[in-house]
Amino acid sequence: MDVDALEIGSKLNxxxxxxxxxxxxxxxxxELAKKYGSTIKQIKNWNDLDNNYTIYVGESLRVE
Incomplete structure (x- = not known):
């Protein structure tokens, strides 16, 4: 058995x-990019936002 192999049902954390x-x-x-040290481009990519992006109150965005 390969040492790097996973068994069926194994959990990864x-x-x-x-x-x-x-x-x-x-x-x-x-503002969020500046606050978290990210870039607008990174935040757009992480959250699948296009060039006409609109964010909404209560929305959860990956920022880092």
Whole structure:
């Protein structure tokens, strides 16, 4: 048996290190990027936002 092989039913645990933020009234993607040290492009990619993105109060976005 290969040492690197997984058995059927094995569980994998990992910490993605991702940080999520719940949008509050008046916040923008650019403000969130600055606050968390990310870029607008990264936040758009992580959250599948297109160029005409709109974020909504209460929405959870990956920011880091």
């Amino acid at each position: 990992f910490n993605s290190g991702a940080t999520y933020h719940t949008v509050k009234k008046g916040e923008t993607v650019s």
